[in-house]
Amino acid sequence: MRMTRQEQKESIAKQRKQQIFDAAVKVFSQKGFDQSTIPDIAQEAGVAVGTIYNYYQSKHDLLLSIIRSYIVTESFIGLLKQPPESDAATFLSSLINERLSIGLDNTDVMQLLMSEIRRDPELRRQYIEQVVVPTFKLLEEYLEPRIGKDTFRPSNIPIVVRALIGMIIGLSIISNMEGETGPMRRIPRQELGAEVTKLILEGIKRK
Amino acid sequence: MRMTRQEQKESIAKQRKQQIFDAAVKVFSQKGFDQSTIPDIAQEAGVAVGTIYNYYQSKHDLLLSIIRSYIVTESFIGLLKQPPESDAATFLSSLINERLSIGLDNTDVMQLLMSEIRRDPELRRQYIEQVVVPTFKLLEEYLEPRIGKDTFRPSNIPIVVRALIGMIIGLSIISNMEGETGPMRRIPRQELGAEVTKLILEGIKRK
Amino acid sequence: MRMTRQEQKESIAKQRKQQIFDAAVKVFSQKGFDQSTIPDIAQEAGVAVGTIYNYYQSKHDLLLSIIRSYIVTESFIGLLKQPPESDAATFLSSLINERLSIGLDNTDVMQLLMSEIRRDPELRRQYIEQVVVPTFKLLEEYLEPRIGKDTFRPSNIPIVVRALIGMIIGLSIISNMEGETGPMRRIPRQELGAEVTKLILEGIKRK
């Protein structure tokens, strides 16, 4: 099955754009946005400076593309999976595992995102609207009906939700800071998720 | 008791240096390091551009001063002076309250620090050596002997420690992101600390 | 009568070249040389960027082509073919009408030419040699023998000639500056020519 000429071209263009995208992710993550130069990215991507501008309007546009793609990915993975009516432990466990995986596998981009979100109000608005609010809402709606019933003890839901998500964010930062040899990277991912889930569900106190 | 001429001079110099330091903290925190300019800082401090260079070698040196002072502050306050003989709930509660307060009151500087630490390996080494490792160590040493006894259930101590600290870091970030109107800022600090402590100690599951 | 294959090709090529030429005239006139880009011209001409370089060596070459063609056009039309035997009023009137028409219909190209001529000495030399000098000479030669006779009063011929041509140039510029709604465009062309001719011949003073 052959591609038409047109399709070939588009395919190459897509590859090239991805190539630049990947290079930018790498460079931005390592040096931060401001410290990264377009020549840096061009070199990393193996293209000329001008070529980058054939695919992205500006350095800032390149940053936005990265962050947006990441936002979209996050939302998709996180939200399109509607909460199955599984039991509390399973649901929380899978949610924690999943978010933790995203966080740990993308520490660089995540921190890039956190940095840049701080100084671009529009980006922050978008991120909050598209990622933060839905995530919090999903969790709050899950916990709400189960509080006071058998499942969960009474608690301040918004705080608990933020503590849970915050823990995942913080773990990703610590993992990134400690690097390859830190304890977070040496533990099997599954075990890590289980431990964290257990902490959230049962706390550390002996019953 | 008068100051000698010499002492007066030094006192004024110290004030001036502090003045610039404070201005830099403010400006760096708001705009980030790269987006801040020396004229910005000079204006904020109410001095001339050239004056800054009488007290700091370079813009980067000014950043280092801030981060180092923050590192020193962090490593000496509260946590390390905590009498580890108090009972578990009290110890953890005060630790959480204190770190959370630091985090919430200094989100900007904290995030500045996180950003800059990422791209300066030497700074990262210092921070890890002087803040991260001692903090984790202290907590680990606190938990270790109490695990398996009455106080705490068996668990993976390094993970629990990182989850706890990570939670505090993450909560600061979320609080900063949601801004003045977010739930984190509307709850009394004390209540927030209590809720988080309870979460860590008992989890969310109904017993 | 058919064209040979060869002739067809050449005919197409000629068309293509003209197409690009026309587009360039339009774009250069509107935006000025420096502000015009090759992609602009390509789009206007409905061809690809690369195609332009099959017909013109460079952007500058394209500009030269336009200006040269304009110079050639100017030096061959009307004025130089005018039978200088007609009576003074007729001769001057037709000259003014014709030059004025050229000026008013091509203000953009004329001003493009004026701009570019200023910074390209070689071009200026050409223009002066091929257009300016012959025009002035023709007029001077026309006026010379009639001065002091019945037709014209004694006057400084070079100045008068330059004032006449200058007036036409200046009127074009003013017309262009005032735009569609200015007085110059609302008056019938013929009336305009008549008025100007009368001014030159008789001045504004009441006899």
Added chain:
Amino acid sequence: MRMTRQEQKESIAKQRKQQIFDAAVKVFSQKGFDQSTIPDIAQEAGVAVGTIYNYYQSKHDLLLSIIRSYIVTESFIGLLKQPPESDAATFLSSLINERLSIGLDNTDVMQLLMSEIRRDPELRRQYIEQVVVPTFKLLEEYLEPRIGKDTFRPSNIPIVVRALIGMIIGLSIISNMEGETGPMRRIPRQELGAEVTKLILEGIKRK
């Protein structure tokens, strides 16, 4: 009489600004706006590139300053001298002499102005409003009451006015084009003015 420290500084700053201004006039006039580079201007002014930006916001701002100053100058010289109730010949003569002087002494700036006005609509609006309209109005108001009386023969005033101003503009362009050796520069300014005035008043026809 001494200057205060403050006054000295301001005086130096003014000089410096003028120095850059003059250099820009020279460079823009020679090469045109787009072909001139900031390093060109800096070199001509004998300052560093960055210094220019201490006095002007941008290259475009520098252009605007030049053009505006020229517009203001023109308006002042031309308009603040109210038309004295002198006789027609004297009035026209002085007006022509004056405008012609401005045109001939500033051919470079004038053509720069003409070029740039074409592509900056806002600038054009300003120029028309502040220079063109007042000038035309002044002349029209002068001619109006004298038409049909003894002084001037009936004519289309707007056209005559534009022809007169156009002639001056055109003469300045021709003078610039022909350069130092052209006839316009070799004739005493006074004689030139007289000849042009006579042409306007009496035309070239023998009575």
Added chain:
DNA sequence: AATGAATGAGTCTTCATTCAT
């Protein structure tokens, strides 16, 4: 001969740093 993506030299502009006053 037509195409248009790739190229990189050339510009404007910023801003950390210096230094004469």
Added chain:
DNA sequence: CATGAATGAAGACTCATTCAT
């Protein structure tokens, strides 16, 4: 010591030109 104008290196971005398809 304080000042702030001058400096010029460095970086984002544009666009004429090339060349593989």
